[in-house]
Amino acid sequence: QAGLTQPPSVSKGLRQTATLTCTGNSNNVGNQGAAWLQQHQGHPPKLLSYRNNNRPSGISERFSASRSGNTASLTITGLQPEDEADYYCSAWDSSLSAWVFGGGTKLTVL
Amino acid sequence: EVQLVQSGAEVKKPGESLKISCKGSGYSFTSYWIGWVRQMPGKGLEWMGIIYPGDSDTRYSPSFQGQVTISADKSISTAYLQWSSLKASDTAMYYCARLEQLAGRNWGQGTLVTVSS
Numbered sequence: 349q350a351g352l353t354q355p356p357s358v359s360k361g362l363r364q365t366a367t368l369t370c371t372g373n374s375n376n377v378g379n380q381g382a383a384w385l386q387q388h389q390g391h392p393p394k395l396l397s398y399r400n401n402n403r404p405s406g407i408s409e410r411f412s413a414s415r416s417g418n419t420a421s422l423t424i425t426g427l428q429p430e431d432e433a434d435y436y437c438s439a440w441d442s443s444l445s446a447w448v449f450g451g452g453t454k455l456t457v458l
Numbered sequence: 459e460v461q462l463v464q465s466g467a468e469v470k471k472p473g474e475s476l477k478i479s480c481k482g483s484g485y486s487f488t489s490y491w492i493g494w495v496r497q498m499p500g501k502g503l504e505w506m507g508i509i510y511p512g513d514s515d516t517r518y519s520p521s522f523q524g525q526v527t528i529s530a531d532k533s534i535s536t537a538y539l540q541w542s543s544l545k546a547s548d549t550a551m552y553y554c555a556r557l558e559q560l561a562g563r564n565w566g567q568g569t570l571v572t573v574s575s
Contacts, residue, residue, distance in 0.1 A: 383561030385503075392553055392568050393495075393503065398561035436503050440560040445517055447493055447505040447557075 352377065352437050352450035359456040364427050368453045370420040370437030376448055377439050380419035384413055385436045387452075393436065396422065424455075432457045460484040462492075462554055469572045470544050477540035478569045480554030487535035488512035494528060494539045496569075498550045508557065509537055512551040544573045556560035 353371040359364040370382055381400040385393040397403050397413040400420065410425045420439075424431055437450040466481040480492065492508040507518040511530040518528070530537040537554055552569045555562035 380560055383559075385562065387503075392565040393555075393562065394565070395561055395563055397558045398563070402559070404563065434502075436562065438503075438505075446519060447508060449495075449503045449505060452502040 351448050352382070352439060354435075354437060354450035354453045356451070357454045357456065359458055360427055361458045362427055362429070366424045366427055366431075366455060367426075368422045368435050368437075368455065370422075370450045372418050372439055372441075372448070374418060375441070375443035376441040377415065377420050377437075378418040379442055380440045381415055382413070382437045382439045384411075384420075384422045385438065387434045387436065389433075396435075427457045429457055431455060460556065460564045462556060464552075464554060464566040464569045467570040471575055472573055473543050473548055474573075475540070476544055476571065477538050478552060478571070479513055480537045480539075480566050482535045482537070482556065485556070488571050490500050492530065492537040493555045493557055493560070493562060494526075494537075495553045495555060496522075496550045497553065503553075506539070506552075511535075511537065512550070544571075545547070546573050546575075548572045 383398040384396040385391045396411050400415045401413045434452045436452045441448050461483045463481045468565040469485040488511045491508045495549045496504045507528045509516045509528045527540045554566040556564040
């Protein structure tokens with residue numbers, strides 16, 4: 349099953365900006381867009397954005413998503429200690445009729 | 459408030475069967491796909507399959523086809539994930555999620571399944 353590609357780790361300083369990437373293909377990210385999930389250790393995933401840049405209610409404006417071609421990005425501004433978590437992208441693959449995930453990026457806030 | 463409440467942790471022996479559940483509330487259970495996701499210890503999220511409780515249309519990831527069965531009982535707003543013969547490699551946390559706009563909008567708290575002799 350084809351998955352989405354994310355860098356394993358990103359480290360940034362407090363109050364800095366982090367941009368996480370997620371690369372797929374024209375059947376998933378490039379077609380249907382991507383969603384972003386945040387997962388803290390020991391907790392279930394939490395949806396941050398869907399269909400590229402729609403935020404569920406209650407999600408901080410510090411989280412913004414975008415897409416360029418087959419690559420989706422999640423930008424987190426003003427990094428806070430509580431932003432340290434694993435971040436996953438996901439998308440529906442219309443060719444596979446499958447829900448695909450990225451391998452996850454561990455964000456460390458220094 | 460949308461909630462997905464999963465059944466409790468399970469400890470099983472290899473070869474045993476198991477059925478875990480995910481009960482939805484606060485929304486129309488028959489109108490949204492429910493997905494099941496595996497997370498092995500220290501690893502990422504893996505899609506197992508999805509079901510549309512309205513008509514029980516079910517899709518499986520090729521990696522899990524034939525290994526598990528996904529079902530739903532719309533009369534009690536509950537989706538299920540079951541194994542007929544567990545293996546040690548099935549040890550993982552399992553999450554259900556309500557899909558909306560092609561994304562896991564709401565997630566259950568997870569069910570930890572431990573398979574050990």
